[in-house]
């Protein structure tokens with residue numbers, strides 16, 4: 001018998017394929033070089049395989065579209081859980097005053113703001129100017145701008161010197177990056193020897209039954225929330241799909257070690273819906 005989840009996923013895949021095709025065609029028409037390089041290796045964009053260039057463009061389009069409602073959607077989708085997970089990341093990192101901390105794919109600055117509150121000197125680096133704009137506006141809303149530095153840059157080519165950071169933190173970004181091993185090597189490169197790496201990402205649910213409920217919720221409810229709140233159902237379908245394509249916690253721990261970081265440890269959060277990975281540059 002076909003499981004309800006398999007049915008849901010296959011209809012989601014059809015919709016994702018249609019959507020991705022439409023987006024790729026409209027991007028090509030819009031005057032990007034248009035030709036996706038046929039020789040280029042295909043990579044995952046949710047459940048679809050696309051060229052590396054197209055993935056970069058599609059990811060930027062997703063976050064351009066959701067940026068204005070990104071923070072609200074996070075609260076609604078996770079019923080506020082993402083705040084606890086980010087607190088857990090910062091608790092584990094335990095930033096010390098004056099620490100130079102890079103928040104990779106920091107978006108609207110949730111992790112950076114928490115680290116700032118503990119005396120760190122955070123830099124938010126994100127490939128999407130629209131996400132940074134929302135974060136910067138939120139930062140200034142509190143009065144004068146805080147000490148956060150906002151930088152437009154790519155996790156795969158970080159615009160920072162070797163050995164310049166005390167810590168690199170990243171939350172829910174690496175799933176969207178085209179070449180994850182490259183982004184991990186970049187994090188290692190910019191870390192000082194003795195520097196700390198911490199990653200919060202969606203992962204594999206390790207509690208039976210919860211995994212089925214979570215699948216139903218993320219493929220059925222989250223895209224509808226995306227439609228109603230952010231006017232972008234497909235972006236939130238991509239969210240659900242990209243989570244399934246991201247390596248499971250143990251495999252991701254191995255990737256971190258392969259990038260040259262040491263003492264890799266992981267903690268599951270909320271039964272593995274998310275996971276924290278910690279490592280050091282030695």
Ligand SMILES: C[S@@+](CC[C@H](N)C(=O)[O-])C[C@H]1O[C@@H](n2cnc3c(N)ncnc32)[C@H](O)[C@@H]1O
Nearest residue numbers: 105106107126127128131154155171172173176
């Ligand atoms: C799901 S959001 C997470 C934002 C923030 N870290 C948080 O936890 O709320 C993912 C972020 O990663 C950024 N991103 C995706 N690909 C990136 C890349 N290659 N380099 C830097 N940032 C990237 C997106 O623009 C987006 O802001």
